[in-house]
Amino acid sequence: MPISPGFFAGRDLTGLARDLRDGRVTATALTERALAAAEALGPELNAFVTVDAAGALKAARQADEELAAGTDRGPLHGLPVAVKDLIMVAGLPATMGSRHFARYVPDTDAACVTRLRAAGAVIVGKTTTHEFAYGPTGDRSANGPSRNPVDPARMSGGSSGGSAAAVAAGIVPLAIGTDTGGSVRIPAALCGIAGFKPAYGAIPADGVFPLSASYDHVGVLAGGAEDCLIAYRCLGGEVSGDGSPAVGWVDPAGLFDGDARVTAAVRALLGDAAEVRLPEGFAGEVWETYTVVQSCETAAVHAGRLERAPELFDAEVLERLRAASEVPGWRYVRALESRRRLAGMVETLFGRHDVLAMPTVPITAPLIDQREVELDGRSVAVRPALLALTSPWNVLGLPALTVPAGTVAGLPVGLQLVCRPGDEARLFTAAARLAPAALG
């Protein structure tokens, strides 16, 4: 049963910014709305690890004073934002979703947080992450699973599960997450909101706890694509140019044999888009490359903790880390070679299209802790299903956006749009054309 949404549900950044400047609302009032919703929905959704009421109200008052004095920091000025608990905010605990960091409080902001503050955003708190971001389900964290606002018995998806739940529940209009194999886009799709993972390196990852340095991306989650674009620009993303995007359809079956209803719901939005064929061998090579590089890099991050205090990890995370520690180095070397080869396939992949379209996730949100789902009498493993359509674009470092694309049996489905770096303007134009139909 869905929760009663907070104030920000259905409100976009542009409207809020206008209301602020027109004097219909204050940053302080908006922050109080966010704090009230966080408190009201806290137990039900577990979206937040830390809510910083004092810090947020102080920042909001400052934002109000600045606006009154004629200082306008732009579209995020005075608006509440939530930050994933893997991203450092000076003075606030950063647990990384792990008992290993139960008492850790960083004293400097991550680069993306510095940019948020410079843009006048009000940081209301830290959102639940899958432990060390190592899982797309969002249900293994030292502070418990984040829950899906559409049905709290279901997973939010992850690893930026709390960020997605907080936006989808209307607690905040914007949240920041990280995306290594889909950790922004997967929970955004499962919770029915938008999420954008920029090109590799477009937003600096300094001050973000690493999962897999080759693939880690900072990303944004909001109600719609337009708000993702606004936030991306405020974080330093460059988007220029325009033109009419040629959108090609990628049959997700070429990557993963998922839920046919999800495919049909997303395909229906594409009209007469031509089908793009994936290059021969692409699916297998990209998955091997993703899993091997991620496993070795994640195991390298945690080798010390695995040796000193394995008991502090969640049991499932521990089991996966141990398996990751055993992946031999020669496979990593080969995977790096594959990554370079795959990067060379990008032009072939796009051909005469500017934007590739496909479902974001080939299934709808499973139940919390569910690890297998039934599809047409087949049993399908949840984790590879969640990652299958998002992780290729981390391997290739391409910008990728998910926007709401309706529902299947009452559960949200996402349309994923992918472009080449530099083509972000076309990506967002495509989203604006395709998504309203889905929301209508």
Next chain:
Amino acid sequence: MPISPGFFAGRDLTGLARDLRDGRVTATALTERALAAAEALGPELNAFVTVDAAGALKAARQADEELAAGTDRGPLHGLPVAVKDLIMVAGLPATMGSRHFARYVPDTDAACVTRLRAAGAVIVGKTTTHEFAYGPTGDRSANGPSRNPVDPARMSGGSSGGSAAAVAAGIVPLAIGTDTGGSVRIPAALCGIAGFKPAYGAIPADGVFPLSASYDHVGVLAGGAEDCLIAYRCLGGEVSGDGSPAVGWVDPAGLFDGDARVTAAVRALLGDAAEVRLPEGFAGEVWETYTVVQSCETAAVHAGRLERAPELFDAEVLERLRAASEVPGWRYVRALESRRRLAGMVETLFGRHDVLAMPTVPITAPLIDQREVELDGRSVAVRPALLALTSPWNVLGLPALTVPAGTVAGLPVGLQLVCRPGDEARLFTAAARLAPAALG
């Protein structure tokens, strides 16, 4: 008992080039000298896998005709050169020292061979390599061990063992090798000649069978440093500038506890050079970085052969490859991080010195197949001893030269000089100042 040296022993490239241009000798006659020596010393040293008499004589006649017609290709014009069997020469077998490539004949030249030909050099044949260059001893090859001309019961060192033996025995005045952890410098030092490994990437490795792509360098072996410089320039190396080099002494005990007599012999050449202290933790980190990266990259190169036809490898090489295949990927990831950190230590390492000096190898040549040596009642493993003082400069990608530094108990010892990329002129100046004393 030493062999009777061939014609080129004690002759340098400059003198040979002068004789050619003065009409005192022809390229054809020089090539015949090389072919005769290769034949005479073949059984004793096993320096060559393939001698290409027909091809060499044809190239020599062409060189003579060109000179007669006024076309002068420079200092290597008409001079015989030997090429390691891991480096492709079009139309000649390239066994890589392995039964896996018993019948392989490449149809294009390696980039460095193209440059040799353009410089007018006469390629007389392919020299014995340790199987796939995977060993510093030079005594495990499908065509048998290469032997040390100073005492054929002893190893040449490797992996460019045949190239070192061919030069040291006076069969050719110049040979080309590869150096991944010391494979040019180790056999040069053990056989009593000079060898130069340039900066990483200074000579392209295209057409060289890989051992460990992060560390593979093409290098040159000759009687003295001046000839290495001439050959390096002909291969495209840029050496400019001059100035009086400040040489610092690195006590090899900071890297490996070797033969005190070797240290003393080399130290004696340095006069009052100041001692350079290695940064804290340098020795351990550089060795871990070297072994882990090399193991994983080598195992990646050979994974297919290891699975399909392990029985074709030499038993010791097979055992080492199997161990390399089990090094976990997370250690490779950490080693790449260490490599970047170590690269950042270069300025600290050099401080106010331009050139670092130390022994090339901390022991003298062991017997063929010997894997442990006695030093002051201690048992020392041969392989890590051979690599200990050369491999750090592969990890850091620095130019490194070995020059003859006298003998200990009748066996050659090498002085190794290391500089920063761009400082090669100072490196060779230092060699010219220090080495004659050793040879005198």
